[in-house]
Amino acid sequence: MEWFRNIGLMGRPGNTAVADTLLDVQRYLEGQGRRVLFDEDTAALLPSRNDIQMCSRQSLGEACDLVIVVGGDGSLLHAARALARSNTPVLGINRGRLGFLTDVAPSELEDKLGAVLRGDFAEDKRFMLSAEVCRDGLVLGDMLALNDVILHTGKTVHMIEFELYVEGEFVYRLRSDGLIVCTPTGSTAYALSGGGPILHPRLDAMGLVPMHPHTLSSRPIVVDGESEIKIQVLSDIPPRVSADGQPGQMLKAGDWVYVRKHPFKLRLIHPPGHDFYAACRTKLGWSSHLSQGDNE
Template sequence: MEQFRNIGIIGRLGSAKVLETIRRLKRYLLGRHLNVILEESIAEMLPGHHLQTSSRKLLGEVCDLVIVVGGDGSMLGAARALLKSKVPVLGINRGNLGFLTDIAPSQLEEKIAEVLSGRYTTEQRFLLETEVRRNGVPIGQGDALNDVVLHPGKSTRMIEFELFIDGQFVYSLKADGLIISTPTGSTAYALSAGGPIMHPKLDVIGVVPMYPHTLSSRPIVVSADSEMKIIISSDLTIYPLVSFDGQNHITCTPGDTIHIQRKPHKLTLIHPLDHNYYAVCRDKLGWGSRLGQGED
């Protein structure tokens, strides 16, 4: 008997290739007599599908497995919506990089068959939760699988802020912003800002300044149990933004405080058995392949 009977599908909107892959996936799953449930927005793009539909948030409650068709951005959005349901998530890559969506469309049937037969590995990824407070009163919150980023928005001016970790003052800094990254996000925006690549199994958080005014400001890596507080300078004349995975934003005012910590819920990612993190890095980041031939 199949381990996964009710399978949800989420797809990136506005892509003909995504719709083509979803149609193929749907045919394959129905051919195995499985119950397929489409996320509402993608269902609207597939007239005559005759399948059950669900909101993204409720999809995790009615499914044993959710398959995301798209790029890493699609997976980030799905992860935040599905987190509390604890449903495992599998990605088919129809984007550019594919760090999180690791099944190639050309291998769709082969790899999905492996997963359905129980030949897969699981991986836990943590998220960050953030609360912005104004005069001590919460004015907004957000979750992030990749990163929480403080940045000037459309302004070209630097931001001045103070950073505290576990109640201890770390530094005051004038910079283009600050990236607080999970290991999952260490190969995303944080990497382009000079941050370290952190293996997904590490229980750590990266703190990466963006173009700091002082050359001595370097990325630091702290325990994932750390609680961070950023105080935006009250002398600031711009209204910076806090972004969550680059998809959701909160506008801050001078003097606001930003509180960041790890969420208690974790995302369960499913990978085919041949998934190799370092091979993904070699492929996506252009690392060199092995020298010589016939090595063990």
């Protein structure tokens, strides 16, 4: 059986450093008899576009059986938001720093990508978050996140005040630098640096991580993944809400932010040998020493 006949290639817009790897991937895939398409933004990164097929970023997921993202985790986050509705599986090739989501190194390209083309891969389904901002009963905007939705102070150095509700139940009123609402995927990103727990990718849960709270008793909370999170802004200092580090929406006192599970999921492809805990050991510097008898 032949897997993934039509394959899309995507890189982060403006990141010309990934051009060589994109061309390497293109040559390898075409050598394997696959049809390769670039989205228009990615094609603009290449030195020559005479011999490539292009389509819009919005159409790439519909036109392809697989999309390969070349870049760091940020590039894959960008792709996830663009491809959320198409249900197209995504594979990441790491040209960034940490690479929790982009777990194929350029040096492993032919070996790992060849295995995937032969059908030797694992698939994760990662849920995403939708965030909606409401003011005086009107929806100002919505946003989509694979990692996290963050209420934060923007460029100011003042604390903000807000109230948190989970499934309509009041949790607390807090003064802090903000609040991170993360998926299991996002639990190893910004939420981790804020002292949040690591959530296994298969968990149906969200983490709520306060940022530098003005109290010693505020701790991260893990809630059911189907929960509706409501945040009411009380501070006169205008905070901002952002999804996956995007610019987001400025807020004012009285605004509500609603965070819920998005109906679409990201289908994330892993080559053979992928291990979540091994990734944690490698990326987070956990000890890899196995004492004698520990594996007995």
